[in-house]
Amino acid sequence: MPVLKAKNLKKSFGDLCVLRDISFEVEKGEVVAVIGPSGGGKSTLLRSLIDLEKIDGGSIWIDGDPLVENGIYCKPAKIAAATEKTGMVFQHFNLFPHLTVRKNLELAPKLVKKQDSKITADDCTRYLNKVGLSEKANSYPRELSGGQKQRVAIARALMMHPDILLFDEPTSALDPELTIEVLDTMKQLARDSMTMVVVTHEMSFAREVANKVIFMDQGVILEEGTPEQIFSHPTQSRTKEFLNSILKGQ
Helix, strand or coil, X not given: XXXXXXXXXXXXXXXXXXXXEEEEEECCCCEEEEECCCCCCHHHHHHHHCCCCCCCEEEEEECCEEEEECCEECCHHHHHHHHCCEEEECCCCCCCCCXXXXXXXXXXXXXXXXXXXXXXXXXXXXXXXXXXXXXXXCCCHHHCCHHHHHHHHHHHHHCXXXXXXXXXXXXXXXXXXHHHHHHHHHHHHHHCCCEEEEECCCHHHHHHHCCEEEEEECCEEEEEECHHHHHHCCCCHHHHHHHHHXXXXX
C-alpha cells in the first residue's frame, strides 16, 4: 500500500486552474522529486497534501487514511490524524524569531501531541545532532545562517515523527554554499529511508537522490519516471525543453 496517494486532484483560484486531474503515488522509503517551471502548480500540490490548501476535487490518502475523498473532506479529527503523519519544510524556514532553537523544536510536540517534556527534550537533542547543530540549541534564529535555519526547520519537522516529509523548494532562498549543507542533510535522510516528496530546482539532487521524478507544467503531470528515464530519455518535448533550459544554468 502506498504511504501517500493522490487521485484526480483539481484546484483553482478563481478562473485560474492550478491543478488539473493530478494523480500519483509514493511508496514507503521513496524520495520523489517534483520538478518543473515556476507557476506550474508544484507548491500548491504540496500544500494540498498537508491541508494547507483545500482542493476542489479528487482524493488524498495518507498511510491509507483518507484526508479527502472525491472532493469531500473528512471530519476534522480524521484530517488531523492524517496530516499528523506528514511534516513540511518551507522555503523560508518559518522559525519563531523570539524563541531559541530548542524552543522552536519543542513547541509543536508539547502543544499538539502533549508529549512528555523529557521525551521532547531527548528528541530535540537527537534531531539537532542529526542535522549537525547540537551547539546551536540555545541560539536564536537571528544568530543563524540561512542554511542553519533550514536545517533547524528540518529538525523541527522531524520532532513530530512524521511518516512523510514534504519539502517546498528548501534551498531556493540560499546561496550555493549554504545549499550544499541543506542538501547533504536531505541526502542523509534519504539514506535513513525517510519518505520524502521534494519540490526542487536542484536537478543534481533529483538525479542523484530521487527514486522517482515527476515533471509538472501548467497544473498537469506531463511525465514521471526514474531519474534515468526523465533526465536521459524524456518522452515529452516540454520536458526536454525545460531540462535543456535549466541544466544550462547549473
